[in-house]
Amino acid sequence: KAGVTQTPRYLIKTRGQQVTLSCSPISGHRSVSWYQQTPGQGLQFLFEYFSETQRNKGNFPGRFSGRQFSNSRSEMNVSTLELGDSALYLCASSPGLAAGGTGELFFGEGSRLTVL
Amino acid sequence: SQQGEEDPQALSIQEGENATMNCSYKTSINNLQWYRQNSGRGLVHLILIRSNEREKHSGRLRVTLDTSKKSSSLLITASRAADTASYFCATDADNNDMRFGAGTRLTVKP
Numbered sequence: 001k002a003g004v005t006q007t008p009r010y011l012i013k014t015r016g017q018q019v020t021l022s023c024s025p026i027s028g029h030r031s032v033s034w035y036q037q038t039p040g041q042g043l044q045f046l047f048e049y050f051s052e053t054q055r056n057k058g059n060f061p062g063r064f065s066g067r068q069f070s071n072s073r074s075e076m077n078v079s080t081l082e083l084g085d086s087a088l089y090l091c092a093s094s095p096g097l098a099a100g101g102t103g104e105l106f107f108g109e110g111s112r113l114t115v116l
Numbered sequence: 117s118q119q120g121e122e123d124p125q126a127l128s129i130q131e132g133e134n135a136t137m138n139c140s141y142k143t144s145i146n147n148l149q150w151y152r153q154n155s156g157r158g159l160v161h162l163i164l165i166r167s168n169e170r171e172k173h174s175g176r177l178r179v180t181l182d183t184s185k186k187s188s189s190l191l192i193t194a195s196r197a198a199d200t201a202s203y204f205c206a207t208d209a210d211n212n213d214m215r216f217g218a219g220t221r222l223t224v225k226p
Contacts, residue, residue, distance in 0.1 A: 043216035107158035
């Protein structure tokens with residue numbers, strides 16, 4: 001099976017712009033989680049989607065949003081970018097516990113966002 | 117917010133030595149997992165230990181879990197230069213939300 005695919009891998013934006021990141025999970029995985037990783041804050045949970053429903057959300061402002069499509073692909077959007085949004089954004093998929101998953105997350109390589 | 121906290125933040129050892137990393141967490145868990153991350157890459161799952169387990173092995177990895185102390189340790193035996201990476205513990209505060217610690221940066225010198 002192909003792994004988790006995130007696009008784009010690298011992008012540069014300026015303050016005030018918005019950005020959309022995409023994540024294609026492993027085939028058959030219905031749960032997609034997003035994380036922000038920065039040197040200062042470490043790995044911070046953004047949100048988790050399962051079957052197109054957001055089940056959980058981390059402590060981020062409303063500028064951070066996401067969605068999941070019927071094919072389980074997910075996107076996250078950050079509006080009105082700030083310098084502090086520069087980070088590695090990681091997507092992870094899993095089958096979901098109800099589908100026999102163990103809770104293990106399968107990560108993509110991430111999208112590195114630089115805000116100038 | 118982070119659930120787990122790893123200790124030490126950084127560890128430097130020689131090839132062939134053992135490396136031990138610790139993780140403490142705050143709330144009750146169903147399971148605890150350890151992940152590895154090579155610089156700037158995605159995380160890779162190493163091992164999962166359930167709350168009713170006390171010890172688990174996988175190759176050169178040994179994980180222990182003490183739920184009374186809310187702590188876990190990861191031991192890598194006979195380390196190799198290729199083990200150089202950051203190691204994170206993760207806990208499921210609830211089943212839909214995995215929380216990660218700040219990580220331990222391991223450097224194995226050849």
